[in-house]
Amino acid sequence: MSPTHTDVDCSHCDLPVPRGLIDEHSDTQFCCEGCRAVYTMIRDHGLEQFYRLRDASSTPPSAPPSAPPSAQSAHTYPTSSTSPTPTPTHTQPYHVFDDETFIANHVDQLDNGTCRIDLRLSGIHCMACVWLIERLPRVVPAVIESRLNFRQATARITWDPNRAALSTIARSLDRLGYPPHPAKTTHAQNLHRQTERKQLIHLAVAGACAGNAMLLAIALYMGLLDGIDTAHQTFLRWISLGVGLVALSWPGSTFFRGAWAGLRLRAVTLDLPIAIALGVGGIAGLINVIANRGDIYFDSLTILIFLLLTGRFVQSRQQRHAQDAVSLMHGLTPINCRVRKQNTFIDIPIEALHVNDEIQLRSGERVPADGTIIDGQSTMNHALLTGESTPTQVGPGDHVYAGTQNLGSTLHIRVTAIAHDTRIQRLMEIVAHGVTQKPAIVRFTDRIAGWFTLTVVTSALAVFIGWWIADSLTTAIDHTVALLIVACPCALGLATPLTLAVAVASAARRDILVKNADVFENLAKHGTLLLDKTGTLTQGQMRLIAWHGDESFKPLVALAEQHSSHPVAIALRTAFQNHNQNQNHNQNQNHNHNQNHNHNHNHNQNQNQNQDQDHQPTSSARFPIGQTTEHGDGGITTQFGHDVLRIGSQFFIQSAGITINPKWISLAKPHQNHGHSLAFVAWNHDVRALAVIGDELRPDSLNAITQIRQHHWKPIIVSGDHLGAVNAVARQLNLTPSPSTANVSPEKKLAIVHQHVTQNHRVIMVGDGVNDAAALAAAHVGIAVHGGAETSLAAADVYIAQPGLMPIVQLIKLSHKTASVIRQNLIISLGYNAIAISLAAAGLLSPWIAAILMPLSSATVLTLAVTSLTRKHGMSCPSSTY
Amino acid sequence: MSIIYLLIPLAIILAAVALIGFLWAVHRGQFDDLDTPPIRSILDDDDEKYDPIHNDEK
Numbered sequence: 001m002s003p004t005h006t007d008v009d010c011s012h013c014d015l016p017v018p019r020g021l022i023d024e025h026s027d028t029q030f031c032c033e034g035c036r037a038v039y040t041m042i043r044d045h046g047l048e049q050f051y052r053l054r055d056a057s058s059t060p061p062s063a064p065p066s067a068p069p070s071a072q073s074a075h076t077y078p079t080s081s082t083s084p085t086p087t088p089t090h091t092q093p094y095h096v097f098d099d100e101t102f103i104a105n106h107v108d109q110l111d112n113g114t115c116r117i118d119l120r121l122s123g124i125h126c127m128a129c130v131w132l133i134e135r136l137p138r139v140v141p142a143v144i145e146s147r148l149n150f151r152q153a154t155a156r157i158t159w160d161p162n163r164a165a166l167s168t169i170a171r172s173l174d175r176l177g178y179p180p181h182p183a184k185t186t187h188a189q190n191l192h193r194q195t196e197r198k199q200l201i202h203l204a205v206a207g208a209c210a211g212n213a214m215l216l217a218i219a220l221y222m223g224l225l226d227g228i229d230t231a232h233q234t235f236l237r238w239i240s241l242g243v244g245l246v247a248l249s250w251p252g253s254t255f256f257r258g259a260w261a262g263l264r265l266r267a268v269t270l271d272l273p274i275a276i277a278l279g280v281g282g283i284a285g286l287i288n289v290i291a292n293r294g295d296i297y298f299d300s301l302t303i304l305i306f307l308l309l310t311g312r313f314v315q316s317r318q319q320r321h322a323q324d325a326v327s328l329m330h331g332l333t334p335i336n337c338r339v340r341k342q343n344t345f346i347d348i349p350i351e352a353l354h355v356n357d358e359i360q361l362r363s364g365e366r367v368p369a370d371g372t373i374i375d376g377q378s379t380m381n382h383a384l385l386t387g388e389s390t391p392t393q394v395g396p397g398d399h400v401y402a403g404t405q406n407l408g409s410t411l412h413i414r415v416t417a418i419a420h421d422t423r424i425q426r427l428m429e430i431v432a433h434g435v436t437q438k439p440a441i442v443r444f445t446d447r448i449a450g451w452f453t454l455t456v457v458t459s460a461l462a463v464f465i466g467w468w469i470a471d472s473l474t475t476a477i478d479h480t481v482a483l484l485i486v487a488c489p490c491a492l493g494l495a496t497p498l499t500l501a502v503a504v505a506s507a508a509r510r511d512i513l514v515k516n517a518d519v520f521e522n523l524a525k526h527g528t529l530l531l532d533k534t535g536t537l538t539q540g541q542m543r544l545i546a547w548h549g550d551e552s553f554k555p556l557v558a559l560a561e562q563h564s565s566h567p568v569a570i571a572l573r574t575a576f577q578n579h580n581q582n583q584n585h586n587q588n589q590n591h592n593h594n595q596n597h598n599h600n601h602n603h604n605q606n607q608n609q610n611q612d613q614d615h616q617p618t619s620s621a622r623f624p625i626g627q628t629t630e631h632g633d634g635g636i637t638t639q640f641g642h643d644v645l646r647i648g649s650q651f652f653i654q655s656a657g658i659t660i661n662p663k664w665i666s667l668a669k670p671h672q673n674h675g676h677s678l679a680f681v682a683w684n685h686d687v688r689a690l691a692v693i694g695d696e697l698r699p700d701s702l703n704a705i706t707q708i709r710q711h712h713w714k715p716i717i718v719s720g721d722h723l724g725a726v727n728a729v730a731r732q733l734n735l736t737p738s739p740s741t742a743n744v745s746p747e748k749k750l751a752i753v754h755q756h757v758t759q760n761h762r763v764i765m766v767g768d769g770v771n772d773a774a775a776l777a778a779a780h781v782g783i784a785v786h787g788g789a790e791t792s793l794a795a796a797d798v799y800i801a802q803p804g805l806m807p808i809v810q811l812i813k814l815s816h817k818t819a820s821v822i823r824q825n826l827i828i829s830l831g832y833n834a835i836a837i838s839l840a841a842a843g844l845l846s847p848w849i850a851a852i853l854m855p856l857s858s859a860t861v862l863t864l865a866v867t868s869l870t871r872k873h874g875m876s877c878p879s880s881t882y
Numbered sequence: 883m884s885i886i887y888l889l890i891p892l893a894i895i896l897a898a899v900a901l902i903g904f905l906w907a908v909h910r911g912q913f914d915d916l917d918t919p920p921i922r923s924i925l926d927d928d929d930e931k932y933d934p935i936h937n938d939e940k
Contacts, residue, residue, distance in 0.1 A: 053925065127921040134922070150918040197908050204904055208897060232883060239890055317916075 012039040038177050045138045054128035094170040095347065096336040102349040106182040107166070114144060116158045117166065118183040121173065124153040132176065140164055140172045151324045154183045181335055192320065199316065202251035203309050209247035210302040214851075216240045217299035221848050237296060241289045244298030248282045252305045268450040269443075270493050274308065276453070277301075277488035284481040294478055297485050300850045307858050308493045315497035315517065318504040322513040326799045337361075337368040353418050361400075361411045369402050370417035378408030391566070424791070431773045431795040438777060444521055444822060445496050449489075456487040456837075463841045475843070483840035486850050491829030495861035496822055502869045503818040511801035512811055519781045519797050523815035526712035527762025527780070529808075530752065533719035533729055536766055536785055536805060538695040542568060544575035545676060545696065548667050549689030553645075553681050557691070560628055560638035560645055568679055569636070571693045572647075646682040653680045653687065660687050668692075674728045695725075697732055704805035705733045711812045713764065718744050718752060749775040766808065768792055783808065814869075821868045825861045832857035 008017045011028040012035035022029055030036040042050055096102055108116040121133070129148070133155050136146035142164030148155045159169060173180045216236050223233055255278060258271030281301045288294035338345040340358040350368050353359070358374065361367060379391035382404050391407050394400065400413060402422040419425065460480050467476035500517040507514050514520075534540055547554070558576035561569035628638045635648020637656075646656055650668075653660060660680065664687050668678050676694035680687050708715050715733075718741045719726050726742040744752070749767075753775045756763045765772070765779035773791040776782030784796035786803040793799055800807045836853050839845045907913060 049926075127925065130918060130921050131925050135928075148918060149915045150921060151915070193914060197913070200913055201905060201908055205901065208901060212894075212897065229883065232886065235887065235890075239894070242894075321917075 094167040097166040101352040119180040120183040121178040206251040206306040210306040213302040311494040311497040315501040318501040371413040376411035381405040486836035491857040495825035499865040524819035542571040546692040
C-alpha cells in the first residue's frame with residue numbers, strides 16, 4: 001500500500017484521496033483537480049441529485065461495459081477512466097466543432113432556426129448519467145433539449161445557435177466527464193434500424209390481429225354452447241376471415257418467405273412446417289367461410305404468428321444489445337488534427353483533411369490519416385494494427401497509419417491516404433467481407449425441421465386416406481386440415497429463440513458479449529481451440545520474475561528506467577515502486593544495506609535522503625542523476641555523479657567492455673531456457689545484479705486448459721512469439737509444443753484455421769490483434785478478447801471483456817446448458833404435438849381444443865427456457881480481475 | 883344483438899386508426915430506443931419547473 005494512502009474517499013469518484021491533498025477545513029475532499037472541477041460544476045447547477053442516483057444504482061442496469069479497458073494494459077487508447085465516474089479529459093480543442101466543414105457534415109439545421117446534432121459520449125455507465133445528460137439545459141442555457149440513447153451512448157442535442165456555439169456545449173459535456181465525438185451513422189446501422197422497425201410493426205400487427213381473432217372466436221365458442229343466430233355466426237366468421245387474412249399476409253409473410261428461401265436452397269428450416277400449417281389453415285378457413293361450412297382456426301393461427309414473432313424479436317434484440325456494446329468499444333477516431341497553413345499550424349476537423357497536407361502530430365495523439373514522416377524521430381504504438389504493444393522506432397521516410405498512437409516526440413507527417421483509403425478502413429472492409437464467408441451452421445432446429453415435416457406430412461396422408469375410406473371426403477379433409485394446423489412446431493419455434501436470448505443475456509452479465517447466437521450451438525460440440533499466447537494464456541505484460549544479486553541497486557535501476565517506455569523498463573519500474581514503499585517501512589534494514597556498499601560519498605548521502613523522505617523514485621529533483629542514454633542495442637546507461645550504471649542485455653554489457661563473471665551466466669541459463677528476458681545490472685566495471693523479466697502465465701490458465709480438454713476441445717497455441725517462449729508456456733500447461741505454431745504470421749494463422757475447417761474440425765479462434773482478424777472471421781467461432789483491436793472486434797462473434805481463459809470455459813459450459821435446454825424443449829413440444837396429432841387423427845380435435853393446446857405448450861416451454869438458464873447450476877461467479 | 887353489425891366494423895375502423903398512428907410513430911423514430919425510456923421513467927421529476935428558454939441562470 002502506498003504511504004500516501006488514506007481512508008478518505010473523494011467526494012466525486014469515491015477513490016482514496018492522497019494524504020497531501022486532504023484539506024482539514026473542508027467537508028468535501030477530492031483526489032484530483034478533475035474531480036473537484038466536475039463536483040463544483042454539478043453543485044453550481046443544482047444537480048447534486050446525480051450522486052444520489054449514482055449510488056442508488058450501484059449495479060448499473062446491464063450497462064455497456066466501460067470504455068476500452070486501459071488500467072491493465074498500458075497500450076490502449078487515451079480514454080478517460082475505468083471507474084464508473086465521469087472524468088474530464090481537457091485535451092481536445094473543441095473549437096473545431098464550429099468549423100464550417102464540421103457543421104456541414106454533422107449538424108442538422110431545423111426549420112425554427114435551432115440546430116441539432118447527435119454526439120457520441122464516452123463515460124456513460126448508469127442511469128445517473130442519463131439523468132445528468134438530460135439536464136444539460138441547466139448547465140448550458142442555450143441547449144433546448146438533450147436526450148440520451150443509453151444503449152448507443154449517443155445524445156441528441158437541440159440548441160439555439162444564437163445563444164451558444166457548439167464548442168461551448170462540447171466543452172461543458174467534457175467538463176462534466178463525458179467527452180463528446182460526432183456520431184457517425186454507418187450504412188449497417190441504418191439497415192439495422194430499418195429491420196428493427198419492420199420487426200416491431202409486424203409484431204404489433206400480429207398482436208392486434210391475434211387479440212381480435214381471439215375475441216371473435218370466444219363469441220363463436222359461446223355460440224356453440226348457448227346457440228347463436230346463423231346470420232350472426234356467418235358475420236363473425238367473415239370478420240374472423242378478414243382479420244386472419246391480414247395476419248397471414250402481413251406479419252405471416254415472414255414464414256412463407258423463409259420457407260420458400262429455404263426450399264430454393266434445398267434446405268429445410270423450421271419455417272417450412274410453420275408455413276405449411278399457416279397456409280393449409282388459411283386456405284381451409286377461407287373455403288369454409290365462403291362455403292359456410294366446417295370449422296375455422298383463425299384464432300390459433302393468429303396467436304401462432306404472434307408468439308413466434310415475439311420469440312424472434314426478443315432474440316434479435318438481445319443480440320443487438322451485444323452488438324451495440326461491442327461497437328461502443330471501437331476506438332474513436334480523433335475529431336481534429338493540426339494542419340500546416342502557410343507557416344503556422346491550425347486545428348481543423350478531420351473531415352477537412354486532404355491528401356498531401358502536412359500535419360503535426362504531438363506526443364500521445366493518434367494519427368488521423370495514413371502518411372509518411374517528413375520530420376521528427378519518435379516511437380509509435382502499433383497495437384491497433386499488430387496487437388503488439390512493443391513500441392517501434394520511426395523516423396523520416398517511415399509510413400504511419402491512421403489510428404496508431406505517437407508515444408514520443410512531435411512528428412511532421414505528409415498525408416497519403418484519408419478516410420476510406422486508409423489501411424485500417426481497408427482492413428475493416430476485408431474483415432466485413434470475411435465475416436460473410438464464415439462457415440455456415442445448420443442449426444439444430446433446422447435439422448429437426450426436416451424429420452418433423454416428413455413425419456407430419458406422412459401422418460397427414462395416413463389420416464386423409466384413412467378417413468376418406470372410413471367416412472367421406474369432406475370429413476377426411478377436415479381432419480387432415482386440423483392435424484396440419486396443430487402439428488405446427490409452435491413451442492419449438494418459440495422456445496429456441498427465447499432460450500438463445502436468455503443465454504445471450506446470461507453471458508452478457510458475465511461480461512461476455514455474444515454477437516451471434518449460433519456460437520452456443522457450435523461451442524456445445526467438440527473441436528479445436530486455437531489460442532493466442534500473449535495476453536490470453538499469459539498476463540500480457542512483462543513483469544519482474546526474479547532478481548539475483550545486490551538488492552540495494554533496485555531504487556537506482558528504477559530511477560534509471562523512469563523515462564523509458566520499453567516494456568523491460570516498465571516492468572522494472574513497477575516492481576521497484578512497490579519495493580520502495582516496503583523499504584521505507586523497514587528503515588533499519590536499509591541502513592544496514594548502506595554500510596555494505598563502497599559507494600562514493602555523494603551516493604551515500606543520496607541513499608540516506610532517499611530513505612528519509614516518503615518520496616517515490618520518480619522525484620529526482622535532489623538526486624544528482626546525470627545523463628540517461630537509452631541505446632538502440634538493448635541497454636541503458638545512467639551517470640550517478642562519477643559512477644556509471646549500465647542495465648541491459650548480455651551483448652550490451654559486454655560491448656561496453658565489461659567482463660561478466662561466469663556465475664551470472666550460469667544463473668541466467670535456466671531463465672533463458674524459459675524464454676525470459678535478462679537484464680544485467682553493471683555498476684562501473686562489475687556486474688552486480690541480474691533481473692529476469694518475463695511474461696508470466698496467468699494463475700488460472702492451467703485450470704482453464706484442463707477444463708477445456710474435459711469439454712472435448714483440443715487447445716493449440718498459435719503465437720507470433722518465438723519458439724522458446726511458446727514451448728515454455730506449452731510445457732507448463734501440459735500441451736505438446738509444436739514447432740509449426742510459433743512465429744506465426746497473420747497469413748499463417750488464417751491458413752491454419754482453413755486447414756482445420758477443411759478437415760471438418762470445428763474451430764474456435766481466440767485472438768486480439770488485427771493480425772487475428774481474418775482468422776477470427778474464418779473460424780466457426782471467433783472470440784476477441786480483452787484489449788482487442790478494432791478489426792478483431794468487428795470480425796469476432798464473441799467479445800470477452802475480462803482477461804484470461806476462464807470466461808471461455810464459462811461460455812462453453814453455458815453453451816452445453818443451452819443445448820440441453822433446447823433439447824428439453826424439443827421433447828416437450830414433441831410431446832404436445834404427439835397428443836394433438838393423435839386427437840386430430842381420431843377426429844376429436846375442434847378449434848377450441850386447439851386454441852387451448854397451443855398456448856399451453858408455448859407457456860410450458862417458455863417457462864422452462866427462461867427459468868432453467870437463470871437457476872444457479874454450479875457455474876462459478878465471474879472471475880476477479882488481476 | 884344485430885347491433886354487432888355496427889359495432890364490430892366500428893371497432894375495426896378504430897383499430898385501423900390506432901394502427902396507422904402506430905406506424906406513423908415508428909417511422910418518426912419514436913420507437914427506435916426502447917431501453918432509455920424505462921430508465922427515464924424511474925427517475926424523479928425535478929422539484930421546480932425549469933424553463934430552458936427563459937431561465938437564464940439558477
